[in-house]
Amino acid sequence: MxxxxxxxxxxxxxxxxxxxxxxxxxxxxxxxxxxxxxxxxxxxxxxxxxxxxxxxxxxxxxxxxxxxxxxxxxMKEPVYYSEMLVKPYFESKYQLVTNIDYYNSLLDSENYETLSSVFTINDKEAKTIKSFEIEIGPETENDLVVQYDKYVKSIDSIRAQDISFEDFVDNRDLYSSDLFTIRVESTKRDIFKKLSNGFELTISNNEYSKKKMRIRDSTLAIKRQAYMRDLRKIDTLQMVYLKILSNESEKGAVSVGMEGMFPLTQERTQTREFELFQNELRLRDSISVLDQLKVEENVYYDVLSDFSEIGVKSNDWTKKYILILPALAxxxxxxxxxxxxxxxxxxxxxx
Structure with missing residues (x-):
């Protein structure tokens, strides 16, 4: 021890x-x-x-x-603003964003003559415009989920497993949305309604969107012709079945058993009227969907909320010199x- x-x-x-x-x-x-x-x-x-x-x-x-x-x-003139909510079709959103940058470049270079011709206003009114802005429109959580589901289905399933909903939302850019808010600022309070037609004309002149619409219309026409051809075939078969049933009901088509050992039996041709009827309904529904799609998307963009008649006074803090100058001091x-x-x-x- x-x-x-x-x-x-x-x-x-x-x-x-x-x-x-x-x-x-x-x-x-x-x-x-x-x-x-x-x-x-x-x-x-x-x-x-x-x-x-x-x-x-x-x-x-x-x-x-x-x-x-x-x-x-x-001393500075008050600035007013108004907003327009639009939904572009046929990939015209790219032209829309490009146009906004183009309009701002015209303002920076003081090219009011070109700007006035675009929006069909006079030079004096064009000089009152201060800026154009575009941003993603209002979106709900459900809208984002739908867009995420559509995006996941468009890529490889293995890669889709590595992209979460949060990653998708964080990495979205301006072109990811289908709704856009256009904001215009001007020192003239009632100029905004005059600018709506200018946006429509410039977007409608996009050749790429025109090509997309022509392709869409041609595709719908081909599908509709195919559906109508199938409908005519169904109508022909239905007429044949009705004729067969009518002939059988008139003739009876009764046969007798051998040596009277068997009872009288009535043989009828098997037809498929119900299946034809179901196919007809499906085809007509498909045709209705095609017609509805062509009616709903027959323009390059829809205006969900147009510019207001009278603009709202801007309260941008960057223009409040009574606060900015003391802070700088x-x-x-x-x-x-x-x-x-x-x-x-x-x-x-x-x-």
Whole structure:
């Protein structure tokens, strides 16, 4: 037993050193966090003290900036906006987005003559337009689920397993939607209704969409001809069956058993009137679907919600100079304060 005593004492020393090292580690962590908190607190106090020492200058600068911003805001014309919700067909959404960029480029280059010819307005009205914007239209959760299901079916099943609904929603771009909101800003409050025809004309002149519509119409016509041909065949078979049944009912088609051993039996030809009737109903339903599709999608885009007669006054915070200028003034003063203190620190450090 005496031989085991030194070993136990060494183990106790090792455990004590381990716990001591762990304690020192946590002390350093706590000290590091405390220093950070102390530094943040000191910076806040330092900043508050600077504000208190210079509150007169700060107040004068902020009030001056507010007054200047208020005057600048009053001098500028008020801006109004209106929105139009559209649903493009035949891939015309690409032309729609391209047109919006084109209109904004005309505004940037001040080419009001071309812009006025596009929307059939005069140059004076064209100069009142400030911007065109387009974004994805309002969508519900069900709409996104339907789009996700359609997308998953369009790609490989193995790859579809790696794309979750959340990934699909996060990675969507402007062209992923079927609904679009077009927003126009102008200093003229009642110009927006005049712009609707311009959008319709420019989208309707898209050759690619015209080609897509022609292909769709030709496909529908071919399918309809095939369905009508099948209907005529069914009508012919139905007439044949009716004729057979009529002849059998007139003649009786009765046969007598051998040597009178069997009773009289009436043999009738088996027909499939009910199956023909079901096929006829299915074909007529298919034809109705084709006709309905052609009626519903006979334009390049539908306007779900048009521009309003009178625009709404824009409350864009970027145009509220009464708030922006004081904020900029405060930011400049803070940068100046920190820069001056940094310069003073560097000079004292070199000395």
């Amino acid at each position: 005496s031989e085991n005593l030194p070993k136990d004492k060494n183990e106790e020393v090792d455990l004590g050193a381990l716990f001591s090292a762990i304690g020192k580690f946590f002390d350093k962590v706590y000290g590091f966090i405390a220093n950070i908190l102390k530094g943040v607190f000191s910076s806040i106090i330092f900043l508050i003290r600077a504000v208190i020492d210079n509150y007169k200058v700060i107040t004068i600068v902020v009030l001056t900036a507010m007054l200047f911003g208020y005057g600048l805001q009053k 405060i930011l400049v003063m803070l940068l100046t304060f920190f820069a001056s203190n940094a310069i003073r620190f560097v000079k004292n450090y070199e000395a």
